[in-house]
Amino acid sequence: MELSYILNELGEERENYFNAVSPPIIQTSNFTFKTVADFRQALGNEHDAMLYSRGHNPTINILRKKLAALDGAEDALVFSSGIAAISVPILSLLKQGDHAVVVENPYSWTIKLFNNFLPKFGISATFVDGAEVENIENAIQPNTKLIYLESPNTFSYELQDLQAVALIAKSKGILTMIDNSYCGPLYQQPISLGVDLVAQSATKYLGGHSDVVAGVLTGSNEIIAQIFNNEFMNIGPSLSPHSAWLLIRGLRTLPLRMQRSFETAKTITAWLQQHPAVDQVLWPFSPGFKRAELAQKQMKGCGSMFSFTLKDSSIQKIETFCDKLQHILMAVSWGGHESLVIPSIAGIAKEDYDAGNSRHQLIRMYAGLEDADYLIRDLEQALA
Numbered sequence: 001m002e003l004s005y006i007l008n009e010l011g012e013e014r015e016n017y018f019n020a021v022s023p024p025i026i027q028t029s030n031f032t033f034k035t036v037a038d039f040r041q042a043l044g045n046e047h048d049a050m051l052y053s054r055g056h057n058p059t060i061n062i063l064r065k066k067l068a069a070l071d072g073a074e075d076a077l078v079f080s081s082g083i084a085a086i087s088v089p090i091l092s093l094l095k096q097g098d099h100a101v102v103v104e105n106p107y108s109w110t111i112k113l114f115n116n117f118l119p120k121f122g123i124s125a126t127f128v129d130g131a132e133v134e135n136i137e138n139a140i141q142p143n144t145k146l147i148y149l150e151s152p153n154t155f156s157y158e159l160q161d162l163q164a165v166a167l168i169a170k171s172k173g174i175l176t177m178i179d180n181s182y183c184g185p186l187y188q189q190p191i192s193l194g195v196d197l198v199a200q201s202a203t204k205y206l207g208g209h210s211d212v213v214a215g216v217l218t219g220s221n222e223i224i225a226q227i228f229n230n231e232f233m234n235i236g237p238s239l240s241p242h243s244a245w246l247l248i249r250g251l252r253t254l255p256l257r258m259q260r261s262f263e264t265a266k267t268i269t270a271w272l273q274q275h276p277a278v279d280q281v282l283w284p285f286s287p288g289f290k291r292a293e294l295a296q297k298q299m300k301g302c303g304s305m306f307s308f309t310l311k312d313s314s315i316q317k318i319e320t321f322c323d324k325l326q327h328i329l330m331a332v333s334w335g336g337h338e339s340l341v342i343p344s345i346a347g348i349a350k351e352d353y354d355a356g357n358s359r360h361q362l363i364r365m366y367a368g369l370e371d372a373d374y375l376i377r378d379l380e381q382a383l384a
Helices: 003-008 036-044 058-071 082-093 108-121 133-139 162-171 221-235 241-252 254-274 292-298 315-324 372-383
Strands: 075-079 099-103 124-128 144-150 175-179 197-201 215-219 278-282 305-310 340-343 363-366
Touching: 003 058, 003 241, 003 254, 058 075, 058 215, 058 241, 075 082, 075 221, 082 108, 082 144, 082 175, 082 197, 082 215, 082 221, 099 108, 099 133, 108 124, 108 144, 124 133, 133 162, 144 162, 162 175, 215 221, 241 254, 254 278, 254 305, 254 372, 305 315, 315 340, 315 363, 315 372
Parallel strands: 099 124, 099 144, 144 175, 175 197
Antiparallel strands: 075 215, 197 215, 278 305, 305 363, 340 363
């Protein structure tokens, strides 16, 4: 299926809504029926019926078709946040007594899910360095039901060999799931590499305008139906039709925005590597990146977020640099039109800062849609 068709036509039956180019926002909570028989059928099969917008909604369903196709998946679910797209399927797939193998340093709320929330239900997890496939394999226990990946992660960009992990998991009857927020569907296709479920924060590149919070999960018809019919409908983490419409709008320009940001990140990382005040730059497509070969193998392109450290790694110097930025905004998230920066020290109490801990020193930057020279001038004056 061609990308242009997915983004501009798939799921859009325009003759059903006055041949409008842009699909309408079907802002309704419920749907009517002409006969009791029709009503009875819908109540008995909410997986397929338009009954209540917590389950199905026409605007949301257009989005689901597009997102599934982008990932090369059979079906998709959309959620009110990225962490909901991670938490709900895990709650659906794991039960008391089950175990999960999780790669180190995933998204902070994913850590809390496995460390703080799931143990309440008798579900355990082992965190491992996923750089070596053997570490994941050795952590597998008789009750392991899930291997959870995040490649690359979104601060220090650790990668896992997705195909190798998927092969091990399938040989043992274990499900695999990945947070693919960094690359998105255009730059990495985990399902084609054998991964079962792909989650991502649609707040990022898919939305692209920093005006919607959403998540997406893609996978097989069987697994998505299981999640939909149980935990999804019971917990109710559904996306609003308006937010779905904003995501459809964002998809129209997804390839253009990602290519622009990628080129800008490439220019800025090359410039930073030559700056006398910068110690190291972490970006999967940098020539010196420690796992560049794997990145090139399983990623078609690279997200435009990278991290770097300063040669003077004192907390005062890092704070001064970030505070002096004039055009690069200090905020969480990424994927919008605006460039952003977030230093690790923002989440660390001053008394806990360890200048010898490289993760404490990291400054993460997302390159948005501004001109590269404009951003470099801002970095230069802040580094001076």
